[in-house]
Amino acid sequence: MLRFIVRRLLQAVLVLFIVSLLLFTWLRKLPGGPIDAILGERATPETRAALRKTLGLDQSIPVQYLHFLNNAIHGNFGTSTQVQTGTDALDLFFQRLPATVELSVLALILAVITAIPLGYFAAKRHGGFLDTGSVVLSLVGVAVPVFFLGFVLKYFFSIEWHMLPPAGRQNPDLDATRITNFYVLDGLLTREYDAAWDALKHLILPAITLASVPFAVIFRITRASVLEVLNEDYVRTAESKGLSERIIRGRHVLHNALLPVVTTIGLQVGALLTGAVLTETVFGYPGLGDALAQAFRQRDYAVLQVLILAAALGYILVNLLVDVAYAIIDPRIRTR
Amino acid sequence: MTATKTTAAIALLAASTLALSSCASSKRDEGAKKSGNAANTSATLNFGAAGAPATFDPFYASDGETFRVSRQIFQGLVGFKPGTAEVAPRLATSWKPSADGKTWTFKLKTGVKFTDGTPFNAEAVCKNFKRMDSQNKAGQTASEYWLANMGGYNGAKDELYQGCTAKDAATVQIKISRPTSKFPALLGLPSFSMQSPTAMDKYKANNIKAQGQGFVYSDYANAHPTGTGPMKFQKYDKTNKTVTLVRNDDYAGDDKATVKKVVFSIIPDETARKQALASGQIDGYDLPNPVDWPTLKKDDNLEIRPAFNILYLGLNAKVDPDLKDLRVRQALYYAINRDQLVKSQLPDGATVATQFIPNTVAGYNKSLKPYKYDPKKAKSLLKAAGKSNLKITLWYPTEVTRPYMPAPDKIFNAIKKDWQAVGVKVTPKPLPWAGGYVTGTQNGNAAAYLMGWTGDYNTPDNFLGNFFSDPKGQMTVGAYPWGDKLHKALSDDDSVVDEAQRATAYEKLNKQIMEDYLPGLPISSSPPAIVFSKKVTGVTPSPLTDEHLWTAKVSK
Numbered sequence: 001m002l003r004f005i006v007r008r009l010l011q012a013v014l015v016l017f018i019v020s021l022l023l024f025t026w027l028r029k030l031p032g033g034p035i036d037a038i039l040g041e042r043a044t045p046e047t048r049a050a051l052r053k054t055l056g057l058d059q060s061i062p063v064q065y066l067h068f069l070n071n072a073i074h075g076n077f078g079t080s081t082q083v084q085t086g087t088d089a090l091d092l093f094f095q096r097l098p099a100t101v102e103l104s105v106l107a108l109i110l111a112v113i114t115a116i117p118l119g120y121f122a123a124k125r126h127g128g129f130l131d132t133g134s135v136v137l138s139l140v141g142v143a144v145p146v147f148f149l150g151f152v153l154k155y156f157f158s159i160e161w162h163m164l165p166p167a168g169r170q171n172p173d174l175d176a177t178r179i180t181n182f183y184v185l186d187g188l189l190t191r192e193y194d195a196a197w198d199a200l201k202h203l204i205l206p207a208i209t210l211a212s213v214p215f216a217v218i219f220r221i222t223r224a225s226v227l228e229v230l231n232e233d234y235v236r237t238a239e240s241k242g243l244s245e246r247i248i249r250g251r252h253v254l255h256n257a258l259l260p261v262v263t264t265i266g267l268q269v270g271a272l273l274t275g276a277v278l279t280e281t282v283f284g285y286p287g288l289g290d291a292l293a294q295a296f297r298q299r300d301y302a303v304l305q306v307l308i309l310a311a312a313l314g315y316i317l318v319n320l321l322v323d324v325a326y327a328i329i330d331p332r333i334r335t336r
Numbered sequence: 337m338t339a340t341k342t343t344a345a346i347a348l349l350a351a352s353t354l355a356l357s358s359c360a361s362s363k364r365d366e367g368a369k370k371s372g373n374a375a376n377t378s379a380t381l382n383f384g385a386a387g388a389p390a391t392f393d394p395f396y397a398s399d400g401e402t403f404r405v406s407r408q409i410f411q412g413l414v415g416f417k418p419g420t421a422e423v424a425p426r427l428a429t430s431w432k433p434s435a436d437g438k439t440w441t442f443k444l445k446t447g448v449k450f451t452d453g454t455p456f457n458a459e460a461v462c463k464n465f466k467r468m469d470s471q472n473k474a475g476q477t478a479s480e481y482w483l484a485n486m487g488g489y490n491g492a493k494d495e496l497y498q499g500c501t502a503k504d505a506a507t508v509q510i511k512i513s514r515p516t517s518k519f520p521a522l523l524g525l526p527s528f529s530m531q532s533p534t535a536m537d538k539y540k541a542n543n544i545k546a547q548g549q550g551f552v553y554s555d556y557a558n559a560h561p562t563g564t565g566p567m568k569f570q571k572y573d574k575t576n577k578t579v580t581l582v583r584n585d586d587y588a589g590d591d592k593a594t595v596k597k598v599v600f601s602i603i604p605d606e607t608a609r610k611q612a613l614a615s616g617q618i619d620g621y622d623l624p625n626p627v628d629w630p631t632l633k634k635d636d637n638l639e640i641r642p643a644f645n646i647l648y649l650g651l652n653a654k655v656d657p658d659l660k661d662l663r664v665r666q667a668l669y670y671a672i673n674r675d676q677l678v679k680s681q682l683p684d685g686a687t688v689a690t691q692f693i694p695n696t697v698a699g700y701n702k703s704l705k706p707y708k709y710d711p712k713k714a715k716s717l718l719k720a721a722g723k724s725n726l727k728i729t730l731w732y733p734t735e736v737t738r739p740y741m742p743a744p745d746k747i748f749n750a751i752k753k754d755w756q757a758v759g760v761k762v763t764p765k766p767l768p769w770a771g772g773y774v775t776g777t778q779n780g781n782a783a784a785y786l787m788g789w790t791g792d793y794n795t796p797d798n799f800l801g802n803f804f805s806d807p808k809g810q811m812t813v814g815a816y817p818w819g820d821k822l823h824k825a826l827s828d829d830d831s832v833v834d835e836a837q838r839a840t841a842y843e844k845l846n847k848q849i850m851e852d853y854l855p856g857l858p859i860s861s862s863p864p865a866i867v868f869s870k871k872v873t874g875v876t877p878s879p880l881t882d883e884h885l886w887t888a889k890v891s892k
Contacts, residue, residue, distance in 0.1 A: 031772030034549070039398070039480065041789055044806050045779050047483065054477040054546045064549075071548060079550030084574060085390035086553040095574050151607075158615040167612045172578040172599045173380055177363040181575045190362040284603035284612065286577040294387075294604055297735060299770050302548055 001327065005320065012316040019312045020072075020305070024065050027301055033057065034081040037298040055081075068305070078302025083294045089302035092291065093310055098181040099169060100280070100287035104272045106203050107210035112265065115215045119222025119261075120254065126227060134219060141216030146275060150209045150282035157205060167284035170199045206283040210275050214268040221264045225257040232256070259329060266322030270315050379890035380597040381872065384609040384621035388602050389579060392569060393541060393557035394526040395468060398480040400881060403526040404622070408581055408598055408885055410529030410563035413442055413461065414520050418884060419876040421644060421696065421794035423521050427456065427530055427564065428508075437515025437833035438498075444506045448588040450532035451568045458502030463533040465500040465510070467542060474546040481527035485518060515833045521793035535562035566593040566886040577602040583886070593886035594874065613869060619890065620868035622881070626683035626742045632867050640685055643863040644694055644879035645740040645790040646799060649751070650856045654812040656783035658723055665854045666707070667717035668728075668784075671758045673709040677750045678860050681743060686862035691846040692799055694861045696879070698835065699796035699842025704850055714758040727761040731777060731785035736769035739864035740788035747786060747859075780812050790864075793880070796842040797830045804855065811855045818853055 035048055035057065043051075052058045056067065071078070077089045084092050115138075122131040158166035170176060170183050176195035179186050184203070187196020229235060230253060238248050276289035284290070288307060295303035387401040394406035415426030428442040448456040468482055471489050488495035496518075498511035512519060522528065531541070539556035546552075556562075561569045566589065567581040579600040583593040601618055603609045609621040610628060613636065624632055632638045651668075653659040674688045687695070690704040718724050732748035733741075741747060745766070752762045765782070767773040777785045787810070791798050805826050807814025813822055825845050832838035849855070866877055874889040 032768060032770050032775055034770075036772070036774040037770040039774070041774070041778075041787065041802075043480070043774075043778055044809055047477075047480065048775070048778065051477045054474055055549045055551075056546070057549060076548055078548030079552055081550040082387075082390075084388050086551055086558065087574070088552075089548070092574075099575065151611075154611050154615075158617075159611060162615060165612075165617050166615045167603050167608050167617060168578075168601055169576050172382075172573065172576060172580055172601065173597075177361075178573075178575065183576075192362050281605050282608060284601075284605055284608040286575065286602070290604070297768075297770065302550055 001324075005324070008316075008320050008323070012313065012320075015316060016309060016313060020069075020309055021065065023305060023308050024068060025061060027299075027304060028061050028064070030299065033299050034301060037082050037300075077306045080295075080300055080303045082298035082300040083291050083303045089306040092303060093288070093306050095181070096286065096288045096291050098183075099285065100273075100276055100289060102182050102184060102199075103203060103206055103210060103280070103285065103287060104269070104276060106207040107272060107275075108214060108265070108269070110207055110211040111214040111218055111268070114211075115218035116222050116261065119219045120226050120249075120257075122219075123223045123226035123230060131223075135223075138216035138219045141212040141219075144212065146209055146212065146278040147282050149212055150205070150279060153205045153209060154283075164205050165202050166205070169202050169286055170195065174198055202285075206279050206285050209282070210272060210279045213271060213275055214265075217268060217271075218261060218264055222257065222261050225260050226253060229253050229257045255329075259326070262325050262329060263322055266318055266325070269318045273311055273314065377594060378596045379594075379888075379892075380599055381595045381620070381885055381888045381890055382599045382601055382618045383885060384612055384618040385579075385600040385602045386604055386606070386609070386622065388577065389572075389600075391553045391557040392559070392561035392572070393531070393553065394529050395482070395531075395541075396475070396478045396544060396551070396553065396557065397527065400622075404881065404883075404885075405579055405581070405600060406526040406529060406561075407565075407882055408567040409561055409565045409569055410526065410531065411565050412524050412526070412529050413444075414524045416524050416793070416878070416880055416882050418882075419878055420642070421791065421879050423524060423794070426524070427461075431520055433515075433519070433833065435833075437519075437831075438512055440510045440512070440520060441503070442508045442510065442520075444508060445588065446506050448564050449586060450535070450562050450564055451584055451586070452532050452535050452562045454532045454534040454562075456530065456564055457505045458508040459505070460533050461508045461530065462500040462502050463536075464530050465497065467533075467536060468528070469495075469497055471542065472544065474551060475542060475544045477546075478544055478551050479527070481525055485522045485525070515831045517795040517797050517830050517832070517838055518793070521795055525792055529563060532562035535560055564588070566591065566884075567598055570597075591884065591887060595886060595888050595890060598885050598888075613867065616869065619872045619888075620866065620875075622866050623737070623739060623864055624867045625737070626865075629683060629865065632865075636870055637868045637872060638865055639868065639875070639877035640683075640863050640865045641877040641881070642696060642879040643685065643687065643861040644696060645788055645864075646689055646692055646694060646861055647740040647747075647786070647788040647859045648689070648692065648803075648856050649859060650777065650782065650785045650787050650811050652780055652783055652785075652810070652812050652815075654780060654815040656728060658726060658728070659783065660816070661721045661723070662852075662854060663717045663721040664723050664726065665857070667714040667721070667723075667726075667758070668755065668760070669707045669854065669857045670710045670717065671714035671760070672751055672754045672857070672859075674706065674859060675709060677747065678862075681746050681750060682860055682862045683742065683865070684863075686860050689858035689860050691850050692803060692856075692858050693796050693842075693846065694791070694799075697791070697794055697796050697799065698839045699829075699846065701843040701846040704847060711754075711758050718758065718760075724759055725761070726759070727763070728755070729763040729765050729783050730755075731765045731767065731773065731782040733769040733773040733786065734766050735771070736773075738788055739790055740860070740862055741786060742862075744786055778810050780808065780810055782810075791880070795830075796846075797826070800842075800845070800849075801826055801830065804849075813853075813855050816853070816855070822849070822853060822855075 080087045118134045122134045125131055154166045157164045174195050177190045183199030184196050235252050238252050277293050280287045280289035281293045292307045385401050389402040389405045390397050411426045413428040414423050417424040427445055429445055431442045433440050476489050486497045496512050498513050501509045539560045540554045541556035543554040566587045568584045570580040570582045572579045581598045583596050612618045651659050678686050678688050688706050690706045732744045755762050804813050807819050813819045829841040832841055871891045872888050874887050875883050
């Protein structure tokens with residue numbers, strides 16, 4: 001198992017190197033650049049040239065890349081020019097990470113705790129009202145664009161009913177204490193329960209929005225998988241042995257049906273990051289997705305590099321975790 | 337077995353949470369929180385900002401979001417009369433130029449202190465100027481406003497600033513190399529605000545570095561900006577994207593803050609800002625899209641600013657030699673139905689421009705009539721120039737809205753249609769604003785393009801100088817036979833000391849530019865807006881976006 005993990009991690013380093021090379025070259029081949037975003041309407045060609053030189057953007061791309069690589073090895077990934085001017089891009093990543101993790105975890109929990117039971121019961125009552133109803137719901141989840149769902153939720157819950165805030169992470173007037181920068185957790189740890197509750201309220205609408213796609217996908221896979229397992233001989237045998245419904249459900253049906261579901265959940269973690277870009281923009285939620293969208297619009301090279309590399313690394317790690325989880329659920333995989 | 341494992345896991349989690357919480361404790365100021373919204377003067381104004389401030393040291397800034405924050409914390413020697421672009425006393429109570437216009441004597445307000453207790457006096461003023469003038473290499477490229485207005489550092493050849501002398505505690509003399517219309521108005525720019533010399537020394541304000549293809553600012557700029565203004569900096573919560581300013585209770589001016597706090601919540605998406613306002617989460621935001629004006633007028637306080645900008649169609653004869661012929665440029669101008677364009681594409685209150693400066697600037701020539709929409713005349717001019725089959729590439733920006741240009745693609749389409757109607761073949765060239773548009777147009781690569789400018793202060797040079805003073809700049813006026821003449825006129829008129837004489841000179845120049853030169857086609861001036869919720873009053877909209885948010889009255 002250890003050797004397997006080490007080999008996968010070494011592969012990850014290679015993948016990251018290739019991604020960084022492609023990314024670096026691609027970014028600099030895009031028209032424009034940070035100079036435009038920094039200087040605006042007034043600048044003369046001379047001012048632009050001076051700034052390019054100061055920032056080292058006048059050097060050839062290979063030279064710039066070597067500089068980047070050399071700095072990156074020493075933990076310096078460059079400085080944000082626009083998203084949070086003057087902030088080290090890696091610091092910015094760590095400042096924004098808790099927000100996105102908090103949001104993604106809540107969204108994933110919402111998706112999993114609704115999709116798996118719903119998928120199971122839909123399959124059990126195949127063709128019934130619950131089944132049809134939830135299939136339609138899951139179709140809506142996939143079909144409705146994230147930004148539209150966000151707008152609709154905000155319209156009702158924030159603007160019409162004033163129940164939940166439409167943007168941001170926490171009311172700044174609360175002057176909450178920060179420890180981990182996971183706001184809900186911080187509120188609980190410091191016993192500032194109003195701050196925790198306020199942070200949670202800010203999370204609800206974006207989390208529902210972000211959960212819509214993973215919910216639909218997990219639901220459909222669970223349903224299909226349970227349907228398949230229900231028809232297996234061993235389930236029929238268990239039933240004819242007179243085992244209780246609970247034991248059949250737990251030991252035989254869900255245990256076997258969950259394997260593809262776990263893979264799907266793993267893949268959805270990657271999809272959550274993609275979804276976070278839209279969701280966070282729509283909700284003005286200060287996470288990584290919001291930073292990525294802004295960095296792209298304003299050509300903030302350092303931030304784009306760090307965020308995209310981190311996303312690639314995240315993807316690799318999640319896949320590794322899924323493989324490990326597989327091995328735990330199904331020992332046959334471990335022995336191979 | 338499974339049940340035992342789950343229970344154990346929950347117990348472990350609970351125990352670790354308890355253990356962690358015992359060493360974590362609330363650090364917040366309970367007193368501050370409790371005061372809440374009890375009375376009007378303890379209210380918070382929550383303003384939705386479109387972007388994070390780049391730095392809290394306005395000297396290194398050039399963007400509106402940074403300046404908005406700076407304007408609440410800092411003051412300059414001069415300021416602007418609320419709601420106008422007129423220069424007004426601020427930290428200086430009066431000023432007088434010498435006969436040659438090169439030595440300016442400022443009388444300073446007395447009894448003023450920076451928020452760290454450092455006294456504000458002539459010595460502090462000179463320390464500020466010395467600091468601005470003595471920048472390291474990175475600082476010289478980062479302080480765009482000094483470079484653009486003062487022309488250099490440390491006594492460089494063309495530098496405008498020549499030195500500062502403290503005559504006595506309340507009198508300061510500033511020397512400049514030539515008389516200019518910019519003085520003293522430019523001292524009202526947020527970049528040239530007075531900052532505490534003690535705090536700047538302590539937190540190494542000039543310690544700016546270019547690192548990893550960006551600028552790294554000093555501790556001063558990141559966390560210790562210290563001014564004399566009605567508000568003072570409290571904190572920038574980066575993970576929550578909010579900037580909090582609190583009232584400066586020792587503020588020496590008459591316009592003391594009526595709110596206890598001003599909070600800037602950074603929400604980059606415009607629709608998200610609009611919804612945050614509608615839900616009551618924020619109390620206002622800047623530059624609402626003109627499409628939303630009718631709804632905002634109904635539900636909120638939509639404040640329309642006086643128009644202080646110009647949208648123009650830049651032309652570059654070096655890129656497209658067909659444009660060298662004045663008749664061709666005139667034909668292109670006559671072909672555009674600007675009345676309709678302004679009515680259909682620009683917000684209420686927008687006007688057709690007759691010259692390259694808005695009508696509130698001294699030197700505006702009232703006698704100039706707009707080029708009337710006349711497609712027939714356009715066609716005959718093109719024919720006379722032998723360019724009946726003119727082809728032109730028209731650039732327009734995407735992924736951007738500017739105060740003078742709310743919807744660039746729609747403006748482009750209107751112009752394209754008008755030009756096609758007179759037989760001009762138009763090739764569209766859309767580019768993202770930060771994705772090549774600005775670089776391309778500023779470097780003089782675009783034959784025809786949409787661009788504009790919002791004034792920094794009320795002088796014609798701030799507009800005309802920006803457009804035409806560089807012969808190799810965006811409109812490459814150096815390519816025309818009259819280029820040198822225009823260049824000289826710009827610098828001569830700027831140096832006229834007497835204000836009335838200067839205005840007359842500029843009126844003449846504006847006429848010449850429009851009738852004899854026509855290097856580009858001024859399109860319109862349009863008023864941008866700022867919006868507050870119904871419960872906020874007391875903020876005067878400013879053509880310079882110099883809104884005094886601290887004067888807001890927030891009702892419950």
